[in-house]
Amino acid sequence: MIRRFFSYYKPHRRLFIIDFSCAIIVALLELAFPLAVQWFIDTLLPGQNWNAIVTVSIGLLVLYAFSTFLQYIVNYWGHMLGINIETDMRHQLFQHVQRQSFRFFDNTKTGHIMSRITNDLFDLGELAHHGPEDLFIAIMTFVGAFCIMFTINVKLALVALIIVPFLIWLIAYSNFKMNTAWKSMYTEIADVNARVEDSISGARVVQSFTNEEFEIKRFAINNQKFRLAKLGAYKVMSYTSSGMFMLTRLFVLAVLVYGAWLSFRGQLSYGELVGFVLYVNVLFKPIDKISAILELYPKGMAGFKRFTELMDQHPDVVDEQDAIEINGLKGDIRFQKVHFSYDKNKSVLKNIDLSIQHGETVAFVGPSGAGKTTICSLIPRFYDVTDGAITIDGIDIRHMTKKSLRSQIGIVQQDVFLFTGTLRENIAYGALDATQEEIAKAVKLAHLEEFIQSLPDGYETQIGERGLKLSGGQKQRLAIARMFLKNPPILILDEATSALDTETELIIQKALTELSKNRTTLIIAHRLATIRNADKIVVVTEDGIAEEGRHDELLAKGGIFANLHKVQFQKA
Numbered sequence: 403m404i405r406r407f408f409s410y411y412k413p414h415r416r417l418f419i420i421d422f423s424c425a426i427i428v429a430l431l432e433l434a435f436p437l438a439v440q441w442f443i444d445t446l447l448p449g450q451n452w453n454a455i456v457t458v459s460i461g462l463l464v465l466y467a468f469s470t471f472l473q474y475i476v477n478y479w480g481h482m483l484g485i486n487i488e489t490d491m492r493h494q495l496f497q498h499v500q501r502q503s504f505r506f507f508d509n510t511k512t513g514h515i516m517s518r519i520t521n522d523l524f525d526l527g528e529l530a531h532h533g534p535e536d537l538f539i540a541i542m543t544f545v546g547a548f549c550i551m552f553t554i555n556v557k558l559a560l561v562a563l564i565i566v567p568f569l570i571w572l573i574a575y576s577n578f579k580m581n582t583a584w585k586s587m588y589t590e591i592a593d594v595n596a597r598v599e600d601s602i603s604g605a606r607v608v609q610s611f612t613n614e615e616f617e618i619k620r621f622a623i624n625n626q627k628f629r630l631a632k633l634g635a636y637k638v639m640s641y642t643s644s645g646m647f648m649l650t651r652l653f654v655l656a657v658l659v660y661g662a663w664l665s666f667r668g669q670l671s672y673g674e675l676v677g678f679v680l681y682v683n684v685l686f687k688p689i690d691k692i693s694a695i696l697e698l699y700p701k702g703m704a705g706f707k708r709f710t711e712l713m714d715q716h717p718d719v720v721d722e723q724d725a726i727e728i729n730g731l732k733g734d735i736r737f738q739k740v741h742f743s744y745d746k747n748k749s750v751l752k753n754i755d756l757s758i759q760h761g762e763t764v765a766f767v768g769p770s771g772a773g774k775t776t777i778c779s780l781i782p783r784f785y786d787v788t789d790g791a792i793t794i795d796g797i798d799i800r801h802m803t804k805k806s807l808r809s810q811i812g813i814v815q816q817d818v819f820l821f822t823g824t825l826r827e828n829i830a831y832g833a834l835d836a837t838q839e840e841i842a843k844a845v846k847l848a849h850l851e852e853f854i855q856s857l858p859d860g861y862e863t864q865i866g867e868r869g870l871k872l873s874g875g876q877k878q879r880l881a882i883a884r885m886f887l888k889n890p891p892i893l894i895l896d897e898a899t900s901a902l903d904t905e906t907e908l909i910i911q912k913a914l915t916e917l918s919k920n921r922t923t924l925i926i927a928h929r930l931a932t933i934r935n936a937d938k939i940v941v942v943t944e945d946g947i948a949e950e951g952r953h954d955e956l957l958a959k960g961g962i963f964a965n966l967h968k969v970q971f972q973k974a
């Protein structure tokens with residue numbers, strides 16, 4: 403874990419070396435100052451040489467100024483190092499999350515991911531800066547001060563040494579306790595985030611059920627849990643710092659009493675006693691630093707552990723080593739004995755054999771939960787088949803790179819997802835480098851031109867979070883415009899179930915018919931009226947494909963499709 407943490411220093415080696423070197427010089431100067439004071443008292447004062455005192459004071463002033471300058475560098479550049487590392491990790495994590503497959507998003511709460519990308523990394527930057535530097539300096543100063551104390555007076559230094567085992571015990575004990583405490587705090591704040599994410603994005607549902615109070619109560623439970631976890635961490639921290647305080651005061655007292663006794667017996671000069679007490683103060687700094695690291699290390703490491711946990715989750719759908727870049731597919735799709743399950747316990751698709759010719763429009767119908775959406779999700783490899791194979795133009799899709807495969811497939815979701823931003827940005831999402839002419843052409847084909855022209859800000863209109871300022875029909879036409887821009891040879895349409903008014907539906911149907919031209923089109927159909935002209939209708943049931951054929955053929959057959967048709971027709 404620690405080696406992995408240090409690997410993040412690599413790109414910032416130079417910054418680290420400069421910062422570290424400055425910090426070492428500062429620490430050495432700190433070690434030298436009490437010696438100078440001792441020399442000042444024992445040598446310069448008895449000689450009453452004013453000129454020498456002034457010269458030495460000027461020398462000390464220059465050294466103080468130099469040390470101040472170095473401390474500025476250590477502070478600013480050190481923090482820069484920490485922030486740089488934190489930024490790198492955040493970037494890496496976001497990149498990693500972007501590359502995850504659907505299964506990851508199925509099983510991970512958005513709030514948890516957000517927590518890991520934001521909060522969890524806050525303390526890591528601080529740890530990256532203070533951790534190795536402060537620890538090294540603290541140990542160096544601690545050992546250095548003790549060595550000098552031994553040269554001043556061995557007996558007194560031995561008395562001072564008694565503190566060390568107590569310190570080590572306190573550090574180890576609280577480190578262990580704090581590790582657990584911070585980890586649970588991070589888990590709880592992730593839950594708070596997940597709860598907030600859920601109820602804010604579902605605010606409209608919450609209000610329509612007037613469940614605000616229920617949401618507030620649920621949030622309060624998570625918030626309380628977080629409070630208790632954080633309080634637990636601070637309790638351990640307070641024990642530790644109180645323990646540290648007590649130990650260090652006892653330490654000074656012991657040194658003073660024993661030092662006074664030695665001095666009465668003529669074994670220690672006043673200068674030596676002052677110098678010794680100053681070194682005891684020099685010792686406090688590393689002790690303070692160590693107790694600060696003690697607070698920071700478990701916090702930062704708990705964040706780093708959660709960071710690595712996420713980084714170690716590898717996507718289950720990956721490119722093969724020699725995967726090929728494909729381009730310009732015709733769109734002949736074949737399912738060969740395909741089996742699929744989301745989890746081991748339940749098989750969703752069994753033995754699916756299906757052949758779709760390029761340019762064909764194929765509609766999938768069947769009871770809810772039969773697997774229509776799942777079949778279509780396998781084609782862009784959102785999930786990999788559990789058994790069997792899917793080929794496009796004769797090539798197994800697992801031999802293609804995901805990026806090139808998905809560039810050949812367009813998906814119009816039932817629930818169109820739009821991003822906060824302008825109409826133009828959302829349409830151009832279909833082809834990020836599209837020109838205005840291309841966008842305008844796509845908009846025209848999607849029958850969205852008139853609507854955009856009626857808006858005062860036209861293409862620059864802000865559509866609100868997730869496009870909430872647009873109607874269902876407008877969102878769908880926007881999604882269709884995106885597809886015209888993307889222009890893929892294979893199209894998957896998840897037909898909207900939401901009732902649109904007849905006129906809007908007609909417009910959308912027209913746009914979709916236009917979009918489907920010369921493309922292999924797969925429609926996940928909910929209303930049978932819209933698929934009358936499909937080249938093939940595939941009836942999917944929990945046991946697999948039950949029927950396949952044209953609309954009239956299936957009706958004449960009098961099987962499941964005819965039944966479904968009858969039910970819908972009666973309903974209508």
Ligand SMILES: Nc1ncnc2c1ncn2[C@@H]1O[C@H](COP(=O)(O)OP(=O)(O)OP(=O)(O)O)[C@@H](O)[C@H]1O
Nearest residue numbers: 508744745750768769770771772773774775776777
């Ligand atoms: N991401 C998922 N993780 C686990 N199980 C899933 C997931 N998505 C769907 N399922 C399950 O797989 C089965 C098939 O679902 P699918 O969405 O493919 O059905 P569908 O025929 O498209 O249904 P509908 O017509 O209601 O949209 C269902 O039992 C469903 O509960």
